[in-house]
Amino acid sequence: MTEPLPVLKGTLDLLVLKALTWQPMHGFEITTWLEERSRRRLALEDAALYQALYRLEKRRLVAAEWGVTEGNRRARYYRITPAGAARLRQQTAQWLRYAQTMSDLLLATPGGTR
């Protein structure tokens, strides 16, 4: 297993929003969701995740409510707001274009005309 990639600045918010499109989750569920989906290729700092969640909540991109976990623990459940969903759509499109451009540039070979 290779060394996990550090999460690029600004992408964590996007990933959290994406995770919440599945269903409302508490913090630990989001972490495990990201870890499993990324096949543990991303190095996530838990504290950073919570900072991102609070930040998103402040901007009203996610909303939070207290609830109870399966193991009967008190946990804060986050869900994506309509504003969050809109932000996710817009940012996703932007990221995909960016990534495409990056790979085009990096894979370009001399003489190649793609």
Place this chain on the structure above:
Amino acid sequence: MTTWRTDVRRLLRLDLGRGDPAQDVRDEMETHLALRVEQLVRDGLTPAAARAEAERLFAVGDGTLRALLDEARSRDERAYRRERWEAAWQDVRYAARRLAREPAITAFVLATMALGIGLNVSAFSVADRVLLGGPQHVREPDDLVRLYSRVDHDVLGRELQAWLPHPVFIVLRDGMKTITGMAAYRVDDAMMGSGASSAKRTVARMSSEMFGLLGVRPARGRFYVAAEDADKVVVLGERYWQSELSADPDVIGRAIAIDDEPHTVVGVAPAGFTGPDLGRVDAWRPISVAARNSMNMKVIARLRAGVPFDAAAADVGRLRGRVEETLPAWARWLRGATYHVAPLRYNDAGREPLEAVMARWLAAIAALILVISCANVANLMLARLAQRQRELAVRAALGSGRGRLVRLLGIEAALLAAGAAALSLVLMAVIEPIVTRALFPQGAWEFRLLDLRIIAVTAVIALVAGMLVSVVPAVRAGRHDVVDALRSGVRSGGGRSPLRSGLTVVQATLSVVLLMGAGLFIRSLGRVQAVDLGMDANRVHVVEPRYAAAPRAPGESFSDWVTRRARLERAQYAVLAEAARRVPGVKRAAVSVGVPFRGGVTQQLWIPGRDSIRTESGGGPWVTAVGMDYFATMGTAIRAGRAFTESDHGGSEAVVIVNETMARALWPDRPALGECVVIQDRASGCARVVGVSADIHRDGLRDQPSLQLYVPVGQERGFSGSALLVRFADAGSGTAIAALREALTAADPSIRSIDAWRLADGVAGDVRPFRLGMMAFGLSAALALLVAGLGLYSIMAHAVTWRRHEIGVRLALGARPGSVAFLSVRRGLALAAGGMTLGHILSIGARRWLEPQLFETSATDPAVLTGVTVVLVSVAVFAAWWPARRAMAVNPIEVLRAD
């Protein structure tokens, strides 16, 4: 466990309380770590190692924790605030919806409150002008004082009077140490303009220092200065400039005739400027040299900053000796007068003017009406609250505290108050001019609706009204035992509250008193207008042209000059009367030396063979010289004998016409015709009585009978001053008068200006108090009645709601709906009857004070009593019947099933 409660609370939008953000963050982290540890243990780590790994993964450090805490705290703060706002907004929407559900009642409440608020703001604006703020454009009016003199005289009494001779003004001005300046003025009538368009206007003479003293700035041009004190310059009033000169932008430098002398316009005063007094002034001109030496002036001074009133009074008091030393020639005239100061708003007699007294009364009545209307609105809200008893009880049971209920009611009240305030500002635009014009017709200040002070006062009054409206229901809602209410529904609980009933009786009483006032004044006004003046005052105009002066020719003796002038005047007026008769719309015209309402001439009278003659309380004998056609023009009847004809003139036999009172007083036992009287000059011969005319009111409405005699023009001795009397076919329209003015100036180009007034204007001042009383009482009575009707309505609506169950049972037992409604109406009538009785007792008590204000009307006038009773009973029946309809509509099955 607690979540369902939270949810219900949230559902009902109740307070969720406020959590601790730090604890929340710790809880959340703890959950996270615990779950992580479980995960790691599942992966094969020991619990201790798992814990260490979980903490490492979380990167728990001081910095991280603090960052998270800060973030959480600010997030929480916002969320809390947002929630509060949302809750408040929800409450507002909820209240608005509830108000909108009963549009008729809401509109009624809004209208009542708006009227109450509007009336109070009007009262404030009047009081502000009359009592507090001083005339418009006057800077720091509290530092301004009026100066008075007082002569202690056995006969004339000790009245203060505002008129000081100009030289005294100079001595006081130079002698006072406590003032920064002193200025003099007087306001008079003068003819402005020339020829046919001239008219009598209010023109002030004012020393140039006054403008600076008051602190006013010109709207156009400049004010005149001290160096121009003897010049023919004039500053125009803004309204005159607007209406008579069509706001001519090039007015500066134009010449305007004042009393036939051209004056150069140097400036225009700002809109609403009235000088030191409150009445409209059309123009200001300097105090001319002639005026300085003789004329009495009113005097204003500005106190030095910080000088108390008493110091100024002592200062001017000390100057008595100085005045007498400096003006020895005036000693006899001054008669040892002392000098005094009083506030600017005081009148010529050194007392609070009538306007100030009325402003206080207006403010008191307005405040009373506002308080009562607020109490009524509160009652109405209370009645509606009762209808919501169950809902409120459920809310309370779910933990909605008293504070919450109070807040809901408060928001409703605030909404009503805000709406009413906005509405009142609109109403103000209508009410204010009416109030001002009705109570202060001479007031000329400009009312500015969008004045900051007015808006601030409106807001404050609305706030007070809103609080009054919300406090009573809130207290009662808070006090009510909600559990009881929930258990028993709305069946129990008292529908009758002595407080509410008492309030309704008080309102009815107030309405009765005000209605009585209005009725009595309406009656007086009717009687005043029905008074037979003995002449057709509405159709007859008095026309007084002014001619260029006819000075004494060199070498002409005084008596020759007088004779020449009299002859000239007679010739001039003969031409005018002839010209006037040819104007379309004019029916008749006659010359008269002496006109009613203008004082008059009394002369000595002898009757051969008698030592003295009996006079009447109205004095006399008053002598008027009248031309041919005079009696027909005036519409004064000739009771016996004949009127004067063309053959009665200066050279014919001396004849007189006497009025009925004189005929009765002097010859009680035989006809006056043919009797002989000797007028003024004992050596002159007999004048034969040829006619007896009807009595006229020569002095006003409350005229006393007097001896009056008429001689033909040309036979008068010792008095002069002709006027033209013109009788129009109708009341004399503006165009007819304009045509008359044109015709007269065309007939005699030497006419400089023309003053024309309707004879009825002579009694306008006598009619005004009744009109004013009618307006003031009528306005407040209408408002009080509206308010009382609302009060009665709310109390009856309340009762019907409380007794729904009882009514349902009655109906179920076979009571007819009509008899159920009658119960409600009967109660309303009982309350009205209480008010009626108290109101009548009060009115009878006020009789001694009231009757002198009325015109030949008893304070217990039966027609007024009947009218007031009918009005009040109608309002009471209507206000009680409306909720009674609801009582009739009660469905007994529904009511009984509800339990």
